[in-house]
Amino acid sequence: KAGVTQTPRYLIKTRGQQVTLSCSPISGHRSVSWYQQTPGQGLQFLFEYFSETQRNKGNFPGRFSGRQFSNSRSEMNVSTLELGDSALYLCASSLDRGETQYFGPGTRLLVL
Amino acid sequence: DQQVKQNSPSLSVQEGRISILNCDYTNSMFDYFLWYKKYPAEGPTFLISISSIKDKNEDGRFTVFLNKSAKHLSLHIVPSQPGDSAVYFCAASGPGGGADGLTFGKGTHLIIQP
Numbered sequence: 001k002a003g004v005t006q007t008p009r010y011l012i013k014t015r016g017q018q019v020t021l022s023c024s025p026i027s028g029h030r031s032v033s034w035y036q037q038t039p040g041q042g043l044q045f046l047f048e049y050f051s052e053t054q055r056n057k058g059n060f061p062g063r064f065s066g067r068q069f070s071n072s073r074s075e076m077n078v079s080t081l082e083l084g085d086s087a088l089y090l091c092a093s094s095l096d097r098g099e100t101q102y103f104g105p106g107t108r109l110l111v112l
Numbered sequence: 113d114q115q116v117k118q119n120s121p122s123l124s125v126q127e128g129r130i131s132i133l134n135c136d137y138t139n140s141m142f143d144y145f146l147w148y149k150k151y152p153a154e155g156p157t158f159l160i161s162i163s164s165i166k167d168k169n170e171d172g173r174f175t176v177f178l179n180k181s182a183k184h185l186s187l188h189i190v191p192s193q194p195g196d197s198a199v200y201f202c203a204a205s206g207p208g209g210g211a212d213g214l215t216f217g218k219g220t221h222l223i224i225q226p
Contacts, residue, residue, distance in 0.1 A: 004155070033213055043156075043201065045213030058213060090155050092214075098205070100146065101214060103155035 002027065004093050004104035012110045018079040021107045025072050025093030031055075032074040033101060034066060037088040046089075049074050050097065078109075086111045115139045116204050118217035126225050131189040133220050135202030138183065142204040146214070147176060147187045150199045159200075160187070189222075197224045 005024045013019050025032050034046040045058035049068035066076040072093075078085055088108050092101035117136045125131045133147075143164040148156035162169040162176045162185065169176050175188045189196055199221050203214040 006155075035213070035216075042218040043203075043214075043216035045215070048213055056213065092155075098144070100158055100161060102158060103148070105153070105155045108153075 004091055004102055006089075006091050006104040006107050008107060009105065010108050010110075012112060013081050014112050015081055015083060017081050018077065019081060019109060020075055020077045021089055021091075021109075023074045023076075023091030023093075023104060025074070025091075026102055029093035029095055029102075030072050031094045031096050031099070031101075032068055032072060033092045033094075034074070034076050035090045035092065036060070037090060037106070038086075043090070046076065048097070055097070081111045083111050085109065113138075114218075115142075116202055116215050116217040118200075118202055118220045120220050121218070122221040122223065124223045124225055125192050127194060128191045131187075131192045131196065131222055131224070133187040133189075133200050133202075133222065135185045135187075135217055136183060137185075137204050139204070139206065139215075140183070141206045142215075144205045145176070145178060145185050146203045146205075147174075148201045148203060149196075150201060150219070156201055192222075192224045194224050194226060197222060 007022045031050045033048040037043045047057040052068045063079045068074045088106045090106045092103045094101045146161040147159040150156045178185045199219040201219045202217040
C-alpha cells in the first residue's frame, strides 16, 4: 500500500500571501489530521477531518483552514501568511479516530 | 502547558547496548500512547503503541512500558543499532480516540555510537 503523500514538499511564500497544501491519505483511511512542527513548539495539532467534515480543531487562528474531499484527500489553507507560519506541515491518516496515525513526509513552508 | 514531556533533548548510546527513552505526561485522561521515530526531512514513522489497560507492549527490539500511577512511559530499544539514530517522539491521545489529536513531546535525539 502506498503511504501518505503530501505536495508540494517545499514552498517559499512572502508575508501576506496565502498557501494551499495537499495530502493524499493511505488507501482506505478516512481520517486525516494536520500538524504543524516548529523548533520552538514541536508538533502541534491543527485539525482533523473525517468524511469531509472537520471533527476537531486545535488552538490555531482562523487563518488556518482545511477541507476534505469525497476520496478522503485533504487540503489545508493558510491565508495572510506571517513569518511565524514557517514550519513543517505534516499530514497523518488513520482508519478512524483512535486508530494509529501514519504520517506523510511533510511540506516545508518558508515565509519571507 | 506541556502535557507530554520528554526531558532529555538528546541521548547517546553505544551500539549493541540498551537505549531507554523516557516520557512523562500530566493529563490523566490520556489513554493511548505512541512512539514515533523521525529522520530529518521525513515525516514521523510509527514505532509502537500502548493502551492504558496494559503496562507493557513488545515488538521485536522495541518495548514500551507504561506506569500509570507515575504518569510515565519509556521506550526500550535492545540492542541499539546505528539505524536507530533519529529523533524519537512520544505522543498521547485522550478518550474518544483522541478527539483533540495527538499531543506530542518535543522529542529526544538518539545517537547510536559505533
